Amino acid sequence: MEANRHAPTKLLVLGAGRQQLALLDAARKRGLVVVAVDRDPSAPGFRLADRRALISFEDEPALHRLAEAERIDGVISPANDWSVGIAARVAHRLALPHPLDPKTAALAGSWLKQRERFAEAGVPHDAWLGDGPEVTVQAFSLGGELHALSGPSGAAALAARAAAALGIREGPTSTRIRITARGPQVIELAARVGSPEEVEVVRVATGVDLNALALKGALGEPIEPVELPARPLAA
CATH class of the missing domain: 3.40.50.20 (Rossmann fold)
Incomplete structure (x- = not known):
């Protein structure tokens, strides 16, 4: 078109x-x-x-x-x-x-398919009602590298593994992770920006406007690495 x-x-x-x-x-x-x-x-x-x-x-x-x-x-x-x-x-x-091909988007949009893929890829994942505090990693992937914009380092590294397992190479992700005695466990990954409140926290803390980046991604506009944190997390 x-x-x-x-x-x-x-x-x-x-x-x-x-x-x-x-x-x-x-x-x-x-x-x-x-x-x-x-x-x-x-x-x-x-x-x-x-x-x-x-x-x-x-x-x-x-x-x-x-x-x-x-x-x-x-x-x-x-x-x-x-x-x-x-x-x-x-x-x-x-x-x-x-930013997403249809196959990747279908995986990201199904909680059941996500868990099956995480199991295949060896990505630690946890049931909804597990023990331990929950954190959310807001991130943006560019060229297969996930740039974490919130969350502790261990959770951010796991979010990068989760995105890679689903085939996500571009665009925003919001990954819920539970911190357990066994280490961080993925609850679910959303291949989109987080809530308005989460996006605003990222903007205030890092200066990165996830909505602006998501708009660029949806329109196929170039995104420069300088628009994201300097140290991306590769799978």
Whole structure:
């Protein structure tokens, strides 16, 4: 799908609820033409969109038709794990850039498939109701190297292993990890930015704007290593 080079860059955002507000705001401030979808007509994010569609962000055929009709330049699912896979598949079918290929996105969007893959790859993973405190590692991968932006070093190293096991080489991840007597254990990995609160903590602590990076990734724009911490974690 070839975009009109003279037209404004158009982004399809899956979801317009409270969890998507920060990314929608970042897209608007960048001057992108935002097409937001949500099945809730009162979704608060609609006020930040240029175009609004009352479509469930899990209705893949309808989203594909909308993306094609709108001639969008990128698709992003900033807050819902299931629609991460939908965004990747829609982008793939329309030959749009995307940080995840459909196979990787499908793995990342399924808790069961994640655990199967972690077991195959020897990545320590823990049940939901295990003992020990929980931490979340917010990170961004670039060229197969995970740049951890929050969390202790042991947890960050495990987050890098988890991302590598799922085949994630580009884009944001939010990995929940439990610190146990056996060492850190992955609970789950989300192939998207974390909550608005987590993204803001990262911005204040590191100066890295995960929403801005996620927008670049969804549009296939180059991201320079200088935009991320100097010491990435390779699998």
